[in-house]
Amino acid sequence: MVYSQFVDGVLTTGSKRESWLNYNPANNNPLGEVFQANDQDIEAAVNSSEKAFHIWRTKTGAERGRVLLKAADILRSRLEKIASLETQDVGKPISESLAVDISSAADAMEYFGGMAAGIHGEFFDLKNAFGYTRPEPLGVCAGIGAWNYPIQIAAWKAAPALACGNSMIFKPSELTPATALELAKAFMEAGAPPGLFNVVQGDGRVGGMLVNHPRIAKISLTGSVSTGKKIFAGAAAHLKRVTLELGGKSPLIVFEDADIHNAVSATLLANFYSQGEVCSNGTRVFVHRQIFDSFLMKLKDRTEKIRVGDPADPDTQMGALISKAHMEKIIRFIESGKSSGATLVTGGFRPEKDFKGRDITSGNFLTPAIFTDCDDSMEICKEEIFGPVLSILCFDSEEEVIERANNTSFGLAAGVFTNDIKRGHRVIHQLQAGTCWINNYNITPIELPFGGNKQSGQGRENSLAAIQHYTQLKSVYVELGDVESPY
Ligand code: NAD
Helix, strand or coil: CEECCEECCEECCCCCCCEEEEECCCCCCEEEEEECCCHHHHHHHHHHHHHHHHHHCCCCHHHHHHHHHHHHHHHHHCHHHHHHHHHHHHCCCHHHHHHHHHHHHHHHHHHHHHHHHHCCCCEEEECCEEEEEEEEECCEEEEECCCCCHHHHHHHHHHHHHHCCCEEEEECCCCCCCHHHHHHHHHHHCCCCCCCEEECCCCHHHHHHHHHCCCCCEEEEECCHHHHHHHHHHHHCCCCEEEEECCCCCEEEECCCCCHHHHHHHHHHHHHHHHHCCCCCCCEEEEEHHHHHHHHHHHHHHHCCCCECCCCCCCCCECCCCCHHHHHHHHHHHHHHHHCCCEEEECCCCCCECCCCCECCCCCCCCCEEEECCCCCCHHHHCCCCCCEEEEEEECCHHHHHHHHHCCCCCCEEEEECCCHHHHHHHHHHCCCCEEEECCCCCCCCCCCECCCHHHEECCECCCHHHHHCEEEEEEEEECCCCCCCC
């Protein structure tokens, strides 16, 4: 396979570019060659996206919506093919790619496609005059993606951007180049003008070229806090708009009156879905002292039954980590937890065989890990690990747990389990996080805004809130009388 630039409706040849191989995380066999975009590629992408923008912005909302809805249908009709590409690139179980990744991308295109005709301004009745506002598109926007949900991230950015009349240049992570190209093809086949959604490949240097390009109006990043800070600083030099969807170290609080079975189910979802490589994961699990032992016993029992293995097998529940380097980083976190005095209750080792007895030593597999005897100051309880590692922390009172949960520079997500309706809301209202759940975790319907507070981000994706981030408001005053002038 060759992964190159998709510019102006055409997949370019990648020759004479810097290139590298990308690998299947399940066995570290090469999947293809990725060609890094160069200056000319970026210039061609910006020229083509500008051209497409001038065509697209004159379409009615209903016309734009139709293209998005058709592209969503195309994605859904190619579900199995795209899910299989995503599983090969990311290492996540095929059951997840089939159930979540592609349909979540299509959901965003249907939601914003349906909304495109309804994007409107306001009318103001004034004295002998009136005024109105127009939400206008920004121009060429750039999306920069992380590797954990490649097509979902691309669609969560492209759908609102395009619905609002913008064009987009998208750069997927250098580790997962495949499915953004499938999205680009779907837009073209759905009738989008060439250049409306261009894809450029490459690492942070290509991201930097997009951030610094004077004719790109906005940057939307999904990535780590450190990349977010660099992009924020780079965009500030041009006073560019940004949306930043960054990392987290989110708290999941289980009170003594919670339904323990549901709380354990949510803790598993909040930590081990997609090998734990999910930004909003609730990796600090605060459990009330009264139920601590029974909670831990049930959690350990169910964690040990998770079927780790070949991501392409439909029975697999946990696949392989994105790269060897990332796996080694997670192993270092696990060693840090042990040496700081936490107890590794289960997992955290590289399995030799998967749940069907197949040799998996060539892949980046780790068994799901639970730490207990943790202290808030330990590295494993403070840093984002981005892998299948959770820390259980014991608490006694509501006030105490709120203070400890908020004692972090991150603010992406939070969850509370309790059957006391008043306490559920009271606690959630005091948690410093942008995306919260009561009695569930990591559910992200397209209707609800998603994003972080504190160092976990700026702006919101999904929902009506995303429209504000892809439009600029123009106010128009219309005089109905004479001009009153003192001169
Ligand atoms: P990363 O920050 O290393 O890279 C993200 C993207 O930014 C990549 O495409 C990369 O090439 C690009 N990039 C890197 N340096 C850049 C620079 N200086 N200028 C412009 N672009 C640059 O993150 P990652 O390892 O790909 O993804 C994991 C991180 O993403 C985690 O921290 C995770 O929490 C976060 N994430 C957040 C969300 C969210 O919605 N909040 C969702 C998924 C992942």
